[in-house]
Amino acid sequence: MSLPHAILTALLERPSSGLELTRRFDRSIGFFWSATHQQIYRELGKLEQSGLIRALPGPPAQGRRKEYEVLPAGRTALTDWVAEPQDPKPIRDPLLLRLRAAAVVGLHGLDAELRRHLDLHERQLAEYLEIEQRDFPAAKADTENRLQHLVLQAGIQLETFWVQWLTEALAAAVAEAAEALAASAPERG
Incomplete structure (x- = not known):
């Protein structure tokens, strides 16, 4: 249910075409709410049909895509959604379950997967820190959008x-693998 709200938010920030929205999702919104090109276009159609957004008036110039803007009903729907109570989602991460299973059946290469995940999270952290440095420098801390x-x-x-x-x-x-290896090694005499 949150994809339409993510799109309404993005369109209130700046009227955009479907392609521009896709690019914005890839660069910013997608870090916390991802959507494919097809999902965005499908949702734009539904939002337009529901009277929450509209294509900007006037014929699109040659080579220019149709841009959308939020209508008052869309702003109201987004405002109402922001105020709705919602419980936090429980964590459902397969890696956590795999680690729990490894406690029972042994690691069997799980350490390589842990290293892979560590690398992915280190890269994502570096990207976020780079975005923060670029978009929210300390000198502008009081003037930037605090919520973003x-x-x-x-x-x-x-x-x-x-x-x-x-x-x-x-x-x-x-450490667990080393202990298991040591326990299974024949005793030296």
């Missing part, structure tokens, strides 16, 4: 957590 910065900071903190946790999990997995 908070969203980015949430991403930074989540990635920092995963990097720390995966580092610890990898160390524990390596």
Whole structure:
């Protein structure tokens, strides 16, 4: 249900074409709410049909795509959604379940997967920190949009957590594998 709200938010920030929205999702919104090109275009059609957005008046210039803007009903729908209560979603991460299973059946290469995840989270953290440096420099801290910065900071903190946790999990997995190897090695006399 949140994709239409993500699109309404993006269109209120700046009227855009479907292609521009796709690019914006790839660069910013997609860090916390992803959508494919097809999903965005499909949702634009539904939002337009529902009377929440409209194509900007006037014929599109040659080579220019149809741009959309939010109508008052769309702003009201987004405002109402912002105020709705919603419980946090429980964590359903297959990696956590795999680690729990490894405690029962052994690691069997899970350490490589932990290293891969660690690398992915380190890269994502670096990208978020780069975005923060570029878009929210300390000199502009009082003038920038604090709420957008908070969203980015949430991403930074989540990635920092995963990097720390995966580092610890990898160390524990390596230690577990070493202990298992030592226990299975024949005694030297």
